[in-house]
Amino acid sequence: MGQTLAEKILAQKAGRSAVVPGEIVTVEPDVAMSHDNAAAIAKSFAAMGVQRVWDPARLVIILDHAVPAPTAEHAENHRRIRQFVREQGIGNFYDIGHGVCHTVMCERAHARPGRLIVGSDSHTPTQGALGAFAAGIGRTEMAAVWALGSIWLRVPPTLRVVLTGRLPHYVAAKDIALRVLAMIGPAGADYRAVEFAGDLIPHLTIEDRMVLCNLTAEMGAKTGLVPPDAATREWLTARLGKTDVDSDFLLPDPDASYERTLVLDVGDLEPQVAAPHSPANGRPVGELAGTPIDQVFLGSCAGGMLGDLRTAARLMKGRRIAPATRMIVVPASAEIWRRALDEGLLAALAEAGAVIANPGCGPCLGAHQGILAAGERCLSTANRNFRGRMGNRDSEIYLAGAAVAATTALAGKIADPRQ
């Protein structure tokens, strides 16, 4: 019987011809990624009594969560990581200024088709945009991977999401992801792999696919994957050169067995907004239109892509954001930041009144660069709107895509970009 892409990758890593959902395999990851939590991981690693990481070439460390360091504690944390990187000879170290780890992993082609990636961050599934099996793990677990070079994984059943039709104007990957999340709920893909398919996929950029896979984490998924295609090859060739890109990609079998298949025709999809305090609270923007907004955050690994900045700049060029509303723009990576500069997007957004910050996680996790006051409301293009997420228990976060974010910043209240 055929296998899904997740099953194929795990079978290959386990040295087997096939695996079945539910069984446990012990496998060696191709890449082990961590970020600002690498110092805490190094501490657990030392407590394990191990001197050297199993394979320095397979470790990637990217500082993104609170960059540049906003406090002395954060600065000390970064210092310890830089010291660990030197001691262990870790070549793939990306210091502050490179961007959000998942975006950088895709841009620098650490994420590739068929690879098994573990990351000490819950949004690691983002990297499945390039056809990798990428799963989030905790800190101690990462320390054990550094020590042992292996991890136990339960082979997940696969949920197949088939996307058909073409996206209407001002509707994008974020809206698809929020809609699917609202349909299946925050545990709708618990312990599962989510594999995307359908005639829309060839029309989605790698950035769009990152957004889809990113939000599978909010569905509870172990990983999200888009089977690699011509767009994947083009993305990798531009970054690696033709000779370093595999001639064949691992793909799901046509007769693969899926636990469940969900079909969504995106042709009549509306821009979505997820109300507080769950990303699964998505609904058409019209139902929340008019809600006053104090701060708009355009950024994150789920909404700070080049395409998002283009969308926002197109809507905001030559206009001003509402006087009682502020807007913070955080391009997801340095590559995006520089291209946005070259294309004049940052100028258009800054002239409209937005604050442009350096690439990184920005205010998404409530550490810095835009923490909310009690009673304030933020509309954010990030992926999480849990209570207290942006640093204040008594604030509200609404999630949406870039078009809604831009229109909302101009209106000072949640607004429909189609109007």
Added chain:
Amino acid sequence: MPLIEGRVWKFGDHVNTDVIFPGKYTYTISEPADMARHAMEDADPEFAQKVRAGDIVVAGENFGCGSSREQAVICLKAAGVAAIVAKSFARIYYRNAINQGLPIVQCPEAVDAIESGDRVAIDLNAGVLEHAGNRYRFAPLPPEVSEILAAGGLVEYVKRKKGG
């Protein structure tokens, strides 16, 4: 594994890691005892003051969803929580709990009957949870996983495996 018996703190569905341990503390607080002072801060601001050693957290579906932050396990363990019982767990949280040696029990049948302040008893080896005179069965952990829990967590497990 010994028998675990304690007083219950009951929570609902989809209790996420941001309300268990807010992200703003993730790089400023590093000692477990300090983490314990913020346990469940944005779910129940009184929890950290009132929780006692040996208490048991009981929750609905998808407990621990959201971030991979392990502090969301460590803060509860350091606060004295002896076990977590839920209808289901978010997958990273499930792994983190085992890796920290904090017993977790997936027992959907029992959860609805249990209220805050009740007492429950859990026998991990037998796979039995007792509450108000009723006995509920739950599936034991797979061997690969129970080995880690039995070692007291992943740090000890790796230490033994590496002969350290």
